[in-house]
Amino acid sequence: MFSTTTLALLALSSGFATLTAAQSVSGQGQTTRYWDCCKGSCAWTGKADVSAPITTCDIHDKPLTDANAASGCTSGGTAYMCSDQSPWAVNDTMAYGFAAVSIPGGTESSWCCACYELTFTSTAIAGKKMIVQATNTGADLASGQFDLAIPGGGVGIYNGCTDEWGAPASGWGAQYGGISSNTCSSFPSALQPGCNFRFGSFFEGADNPAVDYKQVTCPKALTDKTGCVRAGETPTGGDAASSSTAPAASSSAAAASSASSVKASSSSVAAVSASSASCVVQELLGQHLQVLFRCRLGQQCVIKKLLCQQL
Secondary structure, eight states: OOOHHHHHHHHHHHTSEEEOGGGGOEEEEEEEEEOOOBOOGGGSTTSSSBSSOOOOBOTTSOBOSOTTOOBTTSTTOOBBOOTTSSOEESSSSEEEEEEEEEOTTOOHHHHTTOEEEEEEOSSTTTTOEEEEEEEEOOTTOOTTEEEEEOTTSOOTTOOOHHHHHOOOTTOSSBTTTBOSSOOGGGSOGGGHHHHHHHHSTTTTTOOSOEEEEEEEOOBHHHHHHHOOOBTTOOOBOSOTTOOTTHHHHTTTGGGSTTOEEEEOOTTSEEEEEOOTTEEEEEEEETTTEEEEEEEETTSOOTTHHHHOOOO
16 A cells, blocks of 8 residues: 555656645744735736736725726825725634735745735734735835734825825824724724724734744635635635634635545545546645645546545
């Protein structure tokens, strides 16, 4: 009997498997917060191999269709952050949101529209998790920094909030860090839920908590808001209230509308039966490396009989 590692290497060498290297991106980082209302870097065309750039909105918070529209933070610009790209709590221990990012060893082409699971390691929210999609980058970000997009989090270098929402000249609160107490009720109604997130039962007013991070498959709940999916990735579908392990464990489950999960031992294989056209097996090698086996019916594949459940 072949070991799962041997099968992985056989599948890679024979072309029946593809390596999702992005899934090995992980490390330790730091969060900050911002909300500048400007068009994000990942909203421009050509930044990464994606389905479409991040959706932007006009000054009335209505989605724009022109990805080349200039940022509202430049003279004559018409594109701003959309209010629905604010964070929300999925449950007591998991939240979804968006962030400007800087990940060691990468560039915008690898960051834009990718998703990262953050496990908070400091402050009162240590142990809680948040999955964010990268909608922005920035030369002012340190390596391993996740600048969480939270209304009222501070405008930073640029301020489009005065033009878009009538915010004070320097934004709401301090230029960096934003408001210091919950004054969210004074915000425009579209921004109040995201502002309240920071002071609610999930985030508990945490001030720039540290994180462990790892790249994961984006939840559909996030990509539906941005309209941006990285090439070769199928967002995890279903309920936004699914557990924190859903993006990693079911990254192949959304590949077919009739897929059903089949789990083997926790140290080796999670198999998913797909449509009659294909079946997908995801094998975990080590702590971070993930290999996807795609075996199509009628092909000669040594792992198909052993690892794929066919309909």
